[in-house]
Amino acid sequence: MLEDLFKNVTKRFNGNENQETKPVNNNKIPDDLLFKCPRCRNVIFKEDYMAVNKVCPACNYHGRLTAQERISITVDKGSFRPFDPDMVSKNPINFPDYEQKQKALRESTGLKDAIVTGEALIRGIPVVIGVMDTRYMMASMGSVVGEKITRAIERAAENKMPVILFTASGGARMQEGIISLMQMAKTSGAVAKLGEAGQLYITVLTDPTTGGVTASFASLGDIVIAEPKALVGFAGRRVIEGTIKQRLPDDFQLAEFLIEKGFVDMIVERKKMRSVLSHIMKLHGYKKREDR
Amino acid sequence: MNELSAWERQLLIREKDRPTVNDYIPLIFDEFYELHGDRLYGDDAAILGGIARLDDIPVTVIAEVKGRDLNENKKTNFAMPHPEGYRKALRLAKQAEKFHRPVICFIDTPGAFCGIEAEERGQGEAIAKNLMEFMRLRTGIVSVVLGEGGSGGALALGVCDRLAMLSNALYSVISPRGCASILWKNAEREHEACDILQITAEDMIRLGVAEEIIDEPNGSAKHDVYKTGENIKEFLVKTLREIFKKDIDILLEERYTKFRKIGEFSEG
Ligand SMILES: [Zn+2]
Numbered sequence: 001m002l003e004d005l006f007k008n009v010t011k012r013f014n015g016n017e018n019q020e021t022k023p024v025n026n027n028k029i030p031d032d033l034l035f036k037c038p039r040c041r042n043v044i045f046k047e048d049y050m051a052v053n054k055v056c057p058a059c060n061y062h063g064r065l066t067a068q069e070r071i072s073i074t075v076d077k078g079s080f081r082p083f084d085p086d087m088v089s090k091n092p093i094n095f096p097d098y099e100q101k102q103k104a105l106r107e108s109t110g111l112k113d114a115i116v117t118g119e120a121l122i123r124g125i126p127v128v129i130g131v132m133d134t135r136y137m138m139a140s141m142g143s144v145v146g147e148k149i150t151r152a153i154e155r156a157a158e159n160k161m162p163v164i165l166f167t168a169s170g171g172a173r174m175q176e177g178i179i180s181l182m183q184m185a186k187t188s189g190a191v192a193k194l195g196e197a198g199q200l201y202i203t204v205l206t207d208p209t210t211g212g213v214t215a216s217f218a219s220l221g222d223i224v225i226a227e228p229k230a231l232v233g234f235a236g237r238r239v240i241e242g243t244i245k246q247r248l249p250d251d252f253q254l255a256e257f258l259i260e261k262g263f264v265d266m267i268v269e270r271k272k273m274r275s276v277l278s279h280i281m282k283l284h285g286y287k288k289r290e291d292r
Numbered sequence: 293m294n295e296l297s298a299w300e301r302q303l304l305i306r307e308k309d310r311p312t313v314n315d316y317i318p319l320i321f322d323e324f325y326e327l328h329g330d331r332l333y334g335d336d337a338a339i340l341g342g343i344a345r346l347d348d349i350p351v352t353v354i355a356e357v358k359g360r361d362l363n364e365n366k367k368t369n370f371a372m373p374h375p376e377g378y379r380k381a382l383r384l385a386k387q388a389e390k391f392h393r394p395v396i397c398f399i400d401t402p403g404a405f406c407g408i409e410a411e412e413r414g415q416g417e418a419i420a421k422n423l424m425e426f427m428r429l430r431t432g433i434v435s436v437v438l439g440e441g442g443s444g445g446a447l448a449l450g451v452c453d454r455l456a457m458l459s460n461a462l463y464s465v466i467s468p469r470g471c472a473s474i475l476w477k478n479a480e481r482e483h484e485a486c487d488i489l490q491i492t493a494e495d496m497i498r499l500g501v502a503e504e505i506i507d508e509p510n511g512s513a514k515h516d517v518y519k520t521g522e523n524i525k526e527f528l529v530k531t532l533r534e535i536f537k538k539d540i541d542i543l544l545e546e547r548y549t550k551f552r553k554i555g556e557f558s559e560g
Contacts, residue, residue: 086560092499093490143555150552172443172465174474177490178501181443181465182554185451188423189548196428212465214416215404215444220424234416234444235406243406253411263414 037061039229039250053270055228062227062270064207066109067116067133070166074274075120075129082118083152089113089144093177101137101175109135113144114169117152119161123278124288128156130165134208138170141213145173146183149217153190157197162281164202167218171211184216191220200284202277205232205255205264219263223280225273226255226264294459296511298492299483301460302468304512305439311517313340313355313398313438319521320528321346324353329380333413336377338369338405339449341384343393347529352388354381354449355398358439371440372405375418378448382422385429394432394532397449402467404445419448426451427551432535432543436506436524437461437493438513453547454531456504457493458513458520463501464491500554504531 035049036042042058049056053073054063065073071080088106091098106112114136120129130152132139139145149165156163172180194201203221208231215234226232233253241248251257258264268276296304304310317324321344329335340355356373359365381397388395404415426433433452441450441463457463471485472478496502506523509516535543 084559087557088559090556090558092556093488095488143557147555147557174466174471174489176465176556178463178465178496178499179554179556181447181463182501182551184420184444184447185423185427185551186554188420189427189451189551192424192428193548212444215419215448216423217420219414219417219420233411234404234419235411239406240408240411244408248408252408261412261414263417 035063037063055270059229060269061229062207064134064168066135067111067131070131071116071118071120071129073270074131074166074277075122075127076124079121080118080129081120082116083155084117084148085112087112087144087148089142089176091175092143092179093175095175095177098175105136109133111136113148114139114141115145115148117148119155121289122164122274122281124290125278125281125286126161126289127277127281127286128152128161128163130163132166132168132206132213134168134170137173137175139168139213140170140173140180141183141187142173142176142180143183145169146180146186149187150190153187153194153201156199157190157194160197160199162200162202162284162286163194164204164277165217165221166204166206167209167213168206169209169211169213169218171213181212184212187217188220191217195222200281200286202280204268204273205258206230208232210234210236221265224263224265225268225276226258226266228255228267228269230255232258232264294493294511296460297487298462298489299468299486301462301492302483302486304460305462307514308360309514310358310439311513311520312358312360313400314357314360315517316398316438316521316524317344317353317355319518320525321351321353327384330376330383332379333376336369336374336380337367338371338373338401339377339381341380346396346525346532349529349532350391350393351532352384352393352395353398354384354395356401356446356449358400369405371401372403373401373445373448374405374407374410375413375415378404378418378422381449382425385426385433389429389431392431394434394535395429396528397433397435397452398438399435399441399446399449399463400438401442401445402440403442404448419444422448423451427548428544430540430544432532433547434528434531434535436527437463437502442467451547451551453535453543453550454504455496455502456506456524456527456531457496457502458506458524459493459508460512461493462491463496464489500550
């Protein structure tokens with residue numbers, strides 16, 4: 001299944017970007033073969049959705065990628081070298097069922113926690129990259145996410161490299177209690193260090209980036225990019241609706257709302273992301289490996 | 293020793309007659325001048341800021357303000373700050389840095405406000421910026437949790453060199469109510485969540501989040517607000533004298549390390 005996904009991703013990268021998708025009319029098709037867009041409710045075959053890198057052909061909503069999918073469409077083929085691939089969290093406050101939950105997720109996703117970090121090339125330029133994966137506990141931030149981000153940023157500061165983080169998260173991870181909250185301070189401190197080392201920090205906010213991740217490293221990019229129609233905010237929609245006792249407009253907290261309010265530098269489509277990232281890095285003086 | 297359970301403390305710190313920062317300021321400081329506004333949008337009464345004298349030390353004070361009655365609470369939004377509150381805090385912290393004054397933060401909030409305008413004005417960005425800037429602020433920072441330490445809204449004033457908890461104060465990543473409604477789809481089970489989350493002052497010491505517990509006389513601050521104020525003052529004076537002895541670069545390195553080392557994981 002995952003490998004099939006990858007084939008699709010690779011195919012797309014080899015120039016199938018503008019493939020046409022056909023709308024679905026048959027009501028008898030099983031649900032697991034279909035993708036229903038959370039923004040416009042448009043329904044298409046999952047296979048077609050995968051073939052266009054999980055972008056809704058009707059409204060341009062950029063859907064959630066796995067960390068592996070994101071890496072394969074972002075970095076030069078074969079260039080990714082992971083950092084700390086075996087790091088797993090403990091259960092610091094003995095939260096009920098936390099270990100079992102993680103065990104099940106490790107098996108079903110093949111991930112060790114909600115982020116993959118490493119070193120790679122983007123159009124030949126060396127970069128430290130981190131990608132969060134919402135399949136793992138809504139990519140909430142606990143010890144492992146905090147530590148891996150901090151280490152990745154510290155390595156970049158030391159080796160004079162730029163950092164690109166693709167964020168997605170439900171926020172701090174409740175199951176690790178106050179330790180999770182402290183990861184917000186820890187990662188923000190690391191961003192400060194990277195700044196002192198004079199290195200570029202780009203965050204790419206993807207659907208959904210919320211809570212303690214929005215309130216820490218995600219919002220601190222020198223350049224903050226968002227994907228079209230990504231949900232980005234501090235408080236959850238339902239929490240706010242509960243406070244104000246009314247329904248929020250559909251576009252509330254979407255990337256387009258954030259750019260209007262001044263909290264995002266640019267909205268970049270997935271198919272242009274590699275190009276935009278590489279050009280921004282070049283403008284900051286970073287060079288291809290062979291040119292250095 | 294505090295024998296109360298986390299839930300009993302939760303009830304206690306929600307009591308209407310629990311002393312607030314407005315009760316403590318005249319007891320702790322000899323002079324206090326409030327300073328208003330973030331210079332960007334407005335003035336958020338949920339966060340109070342000013343300059344004060346502690347013994348003979350000029351300091352900057354930043355505090356989350358619980359109201360003592362409904363009127364005060366309307367003004368201070370039940371101590372739930374908007375982005376402009378956090379930005380005022382940062383402005384005053386930078387001012388303190390310029391004049392080499394230490395910063396004293398009092399934390400007492402259910403959390404940062406969750407609303408449309410707070411989102412429009414960048415609640416997440418405001419908190420994030422404080423975390424980053426307080427981490428590298430070139431002057432000493434001491435924080436005290438007076439009652440509720442609610443999540444990111446508390447942490448925005450909690451990046452510091454030393455953190456103390458009043459003996460009944462709590463500090464949590466999520467409100468016990470929120471935790472219960474996620475975990476059991478039932479907010480009414482918040483008392484159970486309270487005991488699971490490990491949020492007491494003793495928990496904070498054990499988990500490396502806080503360095504000190506400040507005693508509340510006779511089991512609750514309200515029983516003797518004067519003595520509680522005196523205890524807070526004693527802690528602050530002692531801690532500032534300690535911090536003053538340190539070279540600022542060493543202090544900053546230690547501040548970074550204090551947070552850097554928090555996290556529990558294993559590798560292969
Ligand atoms: Zn759509």
